[in-house]
Amino acid sequence: MNEALKTLQRQSTPAKALVEPAPDEKQLRQILKTALSAPDHGRLHPYRFISIRGDARHRLSEVFGRATLEREPDVDPAYLQKQKDKPLRSPLIVVAVASPIESPKIPEIEQILSAGAAAHNVLLAANALGFGSIWLTGANAYDEYVRAGLGIGPEEYIIGFLYIGTPAIEFPPRPIPEVSRHHTQWE
C-alpha cells in the first residue's frame, strides 16, 4: 500500500474504546516530533502539547468537574459525573494548544492552521504506530475555567483533546465521501 493510501486507514476510535497500552514516553516523543514537522509558515511552531496520562488524568477530571460547576452551579449530578469521567476514558490525552504570536507577516489563521496540521500529525503518527485516537473538543475546550486549569494563555486556544490508546475492538472502515463532491478541475 502506498503512503497516501495508508493515511486512509486512520479513523477515529470512540474515547471509551481506547485502552492500555498507550504510547510510551519514547513513542510519544516520536509522535510529537512528527507534529513538529507539520507545514508551518515562518517556522514559528505556534502550538504546544500537554500530555496527561495515568493518575494525572484525575487532575484533568477535577478541572472538568470544577468548570462544569462554575458554568452550572445547579448541575444534575449525573451530568457532572459524566464530565468528570471524560478524561478517564482513555489512557493518554494530549491537549493540543495553538499559541499564535503577533506577526506582521504571518496571519493568525495561518498559525492556527499549522497547529491543526500538527495535531493531525499526532493522530496519523499514533495510527502508524498501531494506536487508535480521537480528536475531541466540546464545551471544555472553550471554557475559561478549563483554560485556567490547564494554564492556557490569553492569546492561546485549546484546539483539541487528542485521546490516544489501543482500540479495544476493531471498527469497520468508515465511509469516505465521493472525491468528485469536493473537487473540481479546471480545464
Ligand SMILES: Cc1cc2nc3c(=O)[nH]c(=O)nc-3n(C[C@H](O)[C@H](O)[C@H](O)COP(=O)(O)O)c2cc1C
Ligand atoms: C477540531 C475538531 C474538533 C472535534 N470535536 C469533536 C467533538 O467534540 N465531538 C465529536 O464527537 N467529534 C469531534 N470531532 C470529530 C472526530 O474527531 C472525528 O473526526 C469524527 O468522529 C469522524 O471520525 P473519523 O475521524 O473516523 O472520520 C472533532 C474534529 C475536529 C477536527
